[in-house]
Amino acid sequence: MSTCCGRRCWRSADMKRFLDLADFSRAEIVDLLALAARLERQPEPQALAGRMLGLLFMNPSLRTLASFQAAMARLGGNSFVITPGQGTWLFETRLGATMNGASAEHVREGIPVLASYCDVLGIRSFAEGKDLNADLAETNFSAMASLVNKPLINMESAVNHPCQALADWKTLDDCAIPTHGKFVLSWVNHPRALPLAVPAATLHMAAMRGMQVTVLRPEGFALPAAIMQKARAAAAASGGSVTETDDRAAALAGAQVVYAKEWGATAAYGDVKADAALRASLGDWCVQNSWFTTTAADCRLMHCLPVRRNVAIADEVLDGPRSLVLQEAYNRLTAQTAVLHRLLAR
Amino acid sequence: MSTCCGRRCWRSADMKRFLDLADFSRAEIVDLLALAARLERQPEPQALAGRMLGLLFMNPSLRTLASFQAAMARLGGNSFVITPGQGTWLFETRLGATMNGASAEHVREGIPVLASYCDVLGIRSFAEGKDLNADLAETNFSAMASLVNKPLINMESAVNHPCQALADWKTLDDCAIPTHGKFVLSWVNHPRALPLAVPAATLHMAAMRGMQVTVLRPEGFALPAAIMQKARAAAAASGGSVTETDDRAAALAGAQVVYAKEWGATAAYGDVKADAALRASLGDWCVQNSWFTTTAADCRLMHCLPVRRNVAIADEVLDGPRSLVLQEAYNRLTAQTAVLHRLLAR
């Protein structure tokens, strides 16, 4: 599933691509997080002087857009942003297409060209949300990644979001959440289907960290087997575990972290009407204070943002002391600073 | 009305927020303008090296967008720009909202997150133009400002635009307009209602500088009492004065500055049809050369831009020697360079 050049590339100062935490060993991620913490304490404002980060957004962004520019600037570098459909024409991604429609440029030209203008390229390209197997195979992102002969960063693909996962791992460390603590990834509601990228990346990250992970979701929203298997492999290597349930009471009992996330119905992938029908009766899948009755007393609430207040998570939780959502977002900056440093610093 | 931390914060190199000229003493503003002039003569291209300015635009911009990035770069810093609706989703601002509509992120997350990525944040958020009292109270901007724990700049709020006011004050100084000269703030026409931010800020600035200010406007367009009272208080402290009239001939006689500005009918605030009816017969409220027959011979024309040519001001005036509009716009750069330096330089 991953297009990464693999672990062979990962020797300190020799990382070439940051596409998936699974491309790295646990020790390598721990080392990267140590670099993030060091750069947070001791900035290196000249480390990437004269270097350029290209940011290609096929989909909207807030945290990624701002935090990558801030991270690059903190290291003395600069960035450009390209957003097809916003000042730039739309991109065609289909191989062999006769381009007589709305898209004026093919990724086969657009992406190598942008790569030639920068020292590292970040690409965001969400799931198409039509064909589950195509999305699981990262068909689009892999095709784009194969066109880049520069250091490359996955800024969220169909089923991955390694920058978010790295930031979340750092947040867990910063808050001293035990390595083998109970981590509940809970489905929450949303007006429409959202991609599997964050739930898949979060599940894998928590398993790779060594946590006892429970995926809590209603019927129809089970995570695909490939995603579960990848996480279980990571758990096996780290001493963690992965289970899945639709029993909220059982899942939340003793939890040290509730990570709330919205995603689409996997039982009706790409079927807007069926997805809507499945979620219509799931209005109580909105995290309330009452969810924390049987958790650990200091159980924390996590979410990658943006979050629909009072649809996915109630104000009382987001505005209360359990919430780590702002720390997670801040750690996008610290985590990505480390990724850029590792990819580019000499 | 202001959310500023107040005058206690303002000691050289200790300013924390730039939200309203009224938060500062006249002497403090004079000092800030001296800094602007000094940085214009003697740039400090390393003063803010490695520092980041976040720019959040809830509304369109030209001068503010370009001049803040230029100011930050002149001081060696860098910037990122976030524009909800342009590459970023829309923001929800209502407290307690159940977010099942178009807005994907609440300002309660979005703004603290952006603040965590930068050293100083600028926010632009125009008046809603529906409820005059809510706009006068700066309800929206204050709510956003309360979420920021970093240095903060008001890039135009419902009834304020301190960066424009500071640039205009510098322009008056640069052109040696007498401190106690006659300053006419004249309403001019526009295809539709515009906010009160610039007229309110301009009126207060001129009064605070010590000028003899006349607000000239047709019936139905009187400035709200709160705005007039704030300006009168500033005039009392500076030796200036504030009067209001609909008598154009009396207002213009002896004027040393005519500051033209469009705003909505305060007698029909938020009522698009009534506003249109009021302005329908006011086509002669377009500044012509003939307006300057009884002014001082060297009377200058000011406007904050953008301006509708031949609706608000005739070509003959904008293209003539009286016009200071380009100098005002240029001074956005010099004034904001001083604000950034004061907020951030060590």
Next chain:
Amino acid sequence: MSTCCGRRCWRSADMKRFLDLADFSRAEIVDLLALAARLERQPEPQALAGRMLGLLFMNPSLRTLASFQAAMARLGGNSFVITPGQGTWLFETRLGATMNGASAEHVREGIPVLASYCDVLGIRSFAEGKDLNADLAETNFSAMASLVNKPLINMESAVNHPCQALADWKTLDDCAIPTHGKFVLSWVNHPRALPLAVPAATLHMAAMRGMQVTVLRPEGFALPAAIMQKARAAAAASGGSVTETDDRAAALAGAQVVYAKEWGATAAYGDVKADAALRASLGDWCVQNSWFTTTAADCRLMHCLPVRRNVAIADEVLDGPRSLVLQEAYNRLTAQTAVLHRLLAR
């Protein structure tokens, strides 16, 4: 047609405007290309420290948007981007307009203001595509250029694109294409009319370089006399030649370069229906491998991008070894780095 300040300005480190290759002697362009090659080998990451590039896009962009920011950053400078209609209101360009429509700001204010915020301004403003003579006269671009009292760069105007031409010249040099080689500028199909800027600039560039240029196009798509004459004058000075034909077999025989480009029907300029009727039967004007049967064996394929795959050029050619399109795009960066250096470095 050009608004350039002319050759008088062009002494090393004394160039003021980069608007048209025709404003410079052949030797001056060769010298500029030598600077580009030198900066490619020996970057000068502090040459433009503290300097600001303003980028004004009246039309969409990808290469220009990214490569100018990258070029400026490589030299230690920074950039801002203004895109009317994307975060900034629309611009009015008509002199004397009563601005009661959609456009909130006139270029007579907007452009001098932006120029005052930067050290060099780039402007992109495509042909209107209605009145051929107005476009040939560069009416719009010249009006905007006349408002700028700073170094100025043409980032594509109605009938010119000097940055693309410079990048293409460098690409021809990099690939050791003989100075007097046969260069075929061939019309290719597109779903709708495109401007004459690139064909005009390419034709002139190749002629100025000294090449034997053939313009190959179907009936109805002849380049205007003014464009042909300008190229013939350049050819006369450089020892090159310019011919025009609709005979593809004759044109391609012995070609060392095929430069494919789409443009609108000059016989029906501004007439969308007539243009569509003319191109409806021209589907075979899509470059295939079969076009290279009688060319030089190592004949190269050039195109400025973006390109409609399988409409203008077939996959088999774009993905084959003849294609220089990525090198051309990369040379936008190297060529523009030289232009910025020449305009600004002390």
